[in-house]
Amino acid sequence: MEEKVIDMKPKSNFKLGRTISLILILVLFIGIAFNSYVIVEAGHRGVVLQLGAVKPVSLEEGIHFIIPFVQKVIPLEVRVQKAQSEETAASKDLQVVSTTVAVNFHLIPEEVQDLYQRVGLAYKERIVDPAVGEAVKAVTALYTAEELISKRSEVSAKIKETLSNKLANYHMQLDDINITEFKFSEEYNDAIEQKQIAEQQALKAQLDLQRIEIEAKQKVEQARAEAESLRLQKQEVTPELIELRKIEAQMEEIKKWDGKLPSVTGGTVPFIDINSIDQ
Known part of the structure; x- marks a missing residue:
């Protein structure tokens, strides 16, 4: 009897190919599922790019569904951000002034898509820092070095107004500005010290x-x-007052006398007129 040999190789290849196809389909499905939604975190807005083009609306916080592989979401922070820099400028009296400025600002949530389209993500380096430097230089030139110190609040308000207008043109809002320090040249500091001395x-x-x-x-x-006292005393001196003073002097002498006559080798014994005392 002739033995039959069955070749199982083609069948095995078919099963293997189908398994690979199923795995690829599953991976593709998972990829599509994971790319079909995006989560915008708190304090952010999502800029939607569709095939590279910026859509005119932004996504708020939360979960959002997008078209996989067609749309992409760029998150931008809309919370208050801080920028601090040291700017060197010349005052009205041509003194060199180094000003340390701290700025608080935030992106306008409804306009983040326009900011991204015009500036991109490097808005701090491209817009905020240069605007701070320009505003500080422009305002510093309006005041003398002494006025920058004495009118600090006024200077700060002018810098804030100037900077606010510049940032508003790029869809950002200025919250606050603080001038933390003014530094002057050593020569000016010496002149101030000498003036104070x-x-x-x-x-x-x-x-x-x-x-x-x-x-x-x-x-x-x-x-x-x-002089007035002497004048009054002279007016009050009378013969009676003179006699009274003499009597007072003689009485003092009697109080001091110990009853003994002085021992002398010549001359007369001191004599006190008792009759004059009785008078």
């Missing part, structure tokens, strides 16, 4: 002069008072 010396000299004038006036008034 001179003012202190002038004030001290003025106070000394006032003190001398007051002391002189006090001496004049004291002399006048003493």
Whole structure:
């Protein structure tokens, strides 16, 4: 009897090809499923790109369905962001001033698609930083170095107004601005120090002069008072007052006498007129 040999190889290849096809279909399905939605996180907006073109609307926070492999979502943060820089400018009196400025701003949520289309993601480097420098230089030139310190709040308000207008043109809103520090050249700082020393010396000299004038006036008034007192005393001196003073002097001498006559080798014994005392 003749033995039959069956070749199983073609059948095995068919099964293997079908398995691979199913795997590819499954992977494609999973890929489509994962690319058919996007989640926009809190504090962000999603800019939709459709075949590279920016759509005129943006996606709010949450989950959104998109066309897989056709649409792409670029997230942009719309929360408050901070930019800090140190700008060097010249004041009205041509003093070199280094100003440290801290700026808080945010992207306008409804206009993020326009910002992305015009500027892209590097809006801080391309727009915010240059705008801060330009605003600081423009406002600094309106004030002297001394006014920049004495009118700090006014300077800050002008910089804020100027910068706000510039950022608004690029779909950004300025929240606040803080001038954290003004730095001047060493020569100007030395001049300020010398000026303060001179003012202190002038004030001290003025106070000394006032003190001398007051002391002189006090001496004049004291002399006048003493002269007036002497004048009044002279008016009140009478013969009776003179006699009373003599009697008072003699009484003092009697109180001091110890009852002993002085020992002398010549001369007369001191004599006190008792009759005059009784009078």
